[in-house]
Amino acid sequence: MARKLLLAHIDVPGIHTFDVYRQKGGYRAVEKALKSMSPDDVVEEVKKSGLRGRGGAGFPTGMKWGFLAKPEGVPRYLVCNGDESEPGTFKDRFLMTHIPHLLIEGMIVSSYALGAHTSYIYIRGEMMPQIRIVEKAIAEAKAAGFLGKNILGTGYDLEIHVQPGGGAYICGEETALLESLEGERGNPRIKPPFPAVAGLYGCPTVVNNVESIAATVPIVNDGGEEYAKIGIERSTGTKLISAGGNLVRPGVYEIEMGLSMEEFIYSEEYCGGIANGRRLKAVVAGGSSVPILPTHLALKTAKGEPRLMTYESLADGGFVTGTAMGSGGFIAFDEDQCIVRNTLNFTRFYHHESCGQCSPCREGTGWMEKVLHKIEYGYGDMSDIDLLWDIQKNIDGNTICPLGDAAAWPVASAIRHFREEFEWHILQPEEAQTRNFGLVSEGVMNPE
């Protein structure tokens, strides 16, 4: 059995309550950090752990903390990013629903490390039930003396507040989130200055994902070195993978970094294979933004090595034959799924969610949606594929925030790996309206 650091007690009845969580060893990290460690000691442990941001970018958390400016007399803020909305990702919802105190404990430890006395948890507004759960957990922790003034008699003060979003994918981008938290439209800011210097209310701010903050609890409890023993290379510790799509057992799994993709998909301990006796056609390994891979490249790298669930192995081959860990939003496509239709769906999503600040993204996403719509519904032209390629290339890297890149990559990878399927939609439009393309390897272009 793989080691579980975040979800070890997930099946314990009542683990969402303070009392049960505490009985299972909860809030030990707060006691240890506040009573026997300096804030810098905590930062040091997180650096040693090798923890990388679990929201999608994978930036080392300890390094991000290290960048925090500390001018005298200016408040510093920790803001937790619970605006989980990357298609395919549902780990933070799961964590907040079932073990909210892990997040609160992590918030206290992390706030202490950063010297923050007011911290915010920004949760997407649609997760009203989770907002209630987290607010209740905060109240319980406060009643037990783990929040408020003079926590555990150590002299450290901390208040945590929950902020609801309003339904906008873009607010998962950290500077858009800060704008939203200030009561503005979620338009990402131009960087620099980075939030570490000028974030919330112009003050030094760290924004971390729910899972990253939760991971600081085992790091403080067991030490950064112990955490770093799990995993391979620069992919340390465990990762929550939310698996959806056509799987026998979709759900949230805590894996040790380094598990093979094949084992994750097919073993009984994890997803149990592809649903309804179908075969696997494609995988999106880290949320809709990362490149889609056909089965052969999902299970093995271009060099023929097993594809592992690590930042490095998933990225092996770059965007030509690889993908990215992203947020851990794992989507499996069975042989009946249409890649063109899915690409259209994702592109519509990005068009809908573009904040409209940058022309390449605002115009490009809508344009790609139109062209994909044309192809999907049988009015495509062969030149449309090149047009799509051209549009995505002109969005990628040309916008203030990564939403533009996130919109470009799924289109680029779909064309790169499934070009035959696009061509088939264009050359055989009537057939494409009545059945699916199936697997490329079966030679649908020239059926027997």
Add this chain to the structure above:
Amino acid sequence: MLSVKENMIVEFSAPLLEKFAEVVTRYPDGRQKSALLPILHLVQAEYGWLSVDAMDKVAAYLNIRPIEVYEVATFYTMFFLQPKGKYVLEICRTGPCCLVGAERIMQHIENKLGVKEGEVTTDGLFSWRGVECMAACGFGPVLQIGPEYTFYENLTEGKVDQLIDELKQKAQTK
């Protein structure tokens, strides 16, 4: 779009104003604008949608200009700027849910309610719309109903029928 045809004059009740006041305490002095989203959620939960009058009164409460409220209310998809049905069924229409039949469920809801996306049934009870990924991709198809955002997972046509019937009964008994 803001509704100019319909306006609803509101007067915030004392308990609602108490909730506003609690929200404002979460932020540093002078940063009361941060309370805008939470307060708009409270107003929508109370009245079902955000009329221009309601937004103007939120602006006055927070000591900001009305345009600052409009620009936020029009940006975020959760805020309704037109009256909606008593129950708004919001179905996830993004990729992963579509892999497991969300489009079929949306079609079924359209047939069952007899109204197109965004329209209100003649009895004023229901509206429906597709929304983007709700972060529950392993349990799709999913739908949510405000203002509490009650969540329904692993939808089938049968479950949808049952839910709509239950809501109709609930509305009658009230």
